[in-house]
Amino acid sequence: MIPLLRGLASALGMGMVLAGVAALVAPAHELHEALDQLRAGTAVAACALGALMILLRGPISRLGAASGPTTAATVVLLLLTALAVSAPSLVPAGALDVDLSLRHAAPSPGHLLGNDAQGRDLLAATALAAPVTLAVALSTALVAAALGGLMGLAGGWLGRGVDLGGRLLTDTLLSAPSLVFQLLVVTAFQPEGFTRLGYLVLALSATGWMGAARLVRAEVQALRGAGWVESARILGLSELTIVRRHVLPHVLPLLGAWTAAAAANAMLAEAALSWLGLGIQPPLLSWGGMVQDLRGPTATLLDALPAVLIATTALSLAVLADGLAGTKRTAPNS
């Protein structure tokens, strides 16, 4: 299993780097200003993520081989990542043209999966929505993990006033209907295009970091009283060194598992917002927004493709999260 995953990560990584370089070097055909920016952005991301995938093929294959479902989830996520960053470079010009005469058209030689409710090529639309959806979900999870991790670490390690303040903030945001704050942040400033993506990530992560804070705080508090921490203090190690060397190795695996689960939740939350028409808006596409097409009476089975992709990605992330949680280190670091 491990060699298989290692080989897959290397192959996909190389493919992504090649696609990225090719997209950066080749002349750009105009899709639309925002989509051209998307293509440029994903080309850079393809190079970066491809290189990362090649460099980290060892850890990826070790984590992924933990169990059968985890392996499947890792494979799915690797493939999705590779497809998402390469797709915008492969979509031909004119693929996203709105042609109302082709609404819900069946598959044809020019449109492999048929057309969606606006007459766009369904395959192209789904492919272009992929990097946006995945980027928002991953960014939200990472920002929320960073925010929550820091809060939990500060509260758990420093205790007393800092802890009380942290707990108050955490509980306040947990009590509020998260949708209110998300909608307020996203709609109040009326951002558009890529700025809107940034606000969306901000809104979703600002209402999603609390779980990480609680998790990290509990773990840090338990570790703070451990015997070897006292010994380290007596030996004269600085607080920062103690945290770095003795606390983080225990906290980071838990946080990693939490991040995977948070990415799944972020994906579903963004899908719900986009489905309400308040999340990612044209010209940028998202899978959640495309699911709106299922509402009409003329919706076909193929229109469910974005929905199936959302569910598959969320499922894979959740399975991965469970797998990562199982690798928590229990023995203290000497």
Added chain:
Amino acid sequence: MAGSLIAALTRRIVYAAALCWLLATLLFAITEVAPPAPPPPPPSLGEEPTEDFCRERLGTTPMDRYVARMTTVGRSWTPPCAPITTTLGERLPKSARLAGFAIALAWPLSLLAALTQGAFAGRAIDRVITGGAVLLHAWPVFLLAAAAQRAAPTLGLPSVGSGSAANQLVSLVLPGATLAMLLASAWVRTLRAAAVDAFEGPRVRAARARGLAEATVVGRYVLPSVLRPAITLLGLALPRLVGGTVVIERVFGWSAMGGWLTEAAVRRDLPVLTAITLLTGVVVALAGALADTANAALRTDGGHE
């Protein structure tokens, strides 16, 4: 004893009050910082009053507005500017019914599923339930709701909540079941862990070795351990009674708290937002206190430590 109880209760109340104050202040801050909403079109004769008319003169400085916002409930800023308490009286019972039905359905079901999984850990039934829960949890809620809605005509169930009491009860079934599935899929995963821990723990082994009947073992040694997180989860779900469920309400055409909240957020209708958010905050604090009390009672009645 009573003194410490009162002290603990007072601490909780002060904490909850601080929480509510922080919530309201955050809301106020966001709406103050955001650029003003675009002005509404001028009204023609006989039309409802505009938003400008709805906004009471709350003072020119932010401090005046802040004080006014914190001390009065007032009217909505959205035409027809109904008093918030009136709209609350119309919409809150609907959300409470929906969420109450869903929780009443999901909670015992999750408990039963978790106990089954704990008793048969590693076997087929355990994997089936886990797989089902993970799958349901990954599937976006608006798709579940849309699928249920499409199934409504074939099952002969009305989906909009209006009309006679019997009709209202039946119309609860679909949206309530959808919400219940959503809640149960999240709860089962947490409760399974607790159940498996309890079944594999030393007390269950000792009890079985003593020759106690399985039902007694489960009732005395497993159930209390699973009830503890179950009650905490129940407490965390109670705010749904007030906050509503936006997507389910929209799909099934219910005009309850969720839809009201979304509209208010988009229109930056601060009085409505403050009122609903504070109400949710109070319910959260109460639910948390109730859950903690129940768990404390469970601990004193529970097994021999």
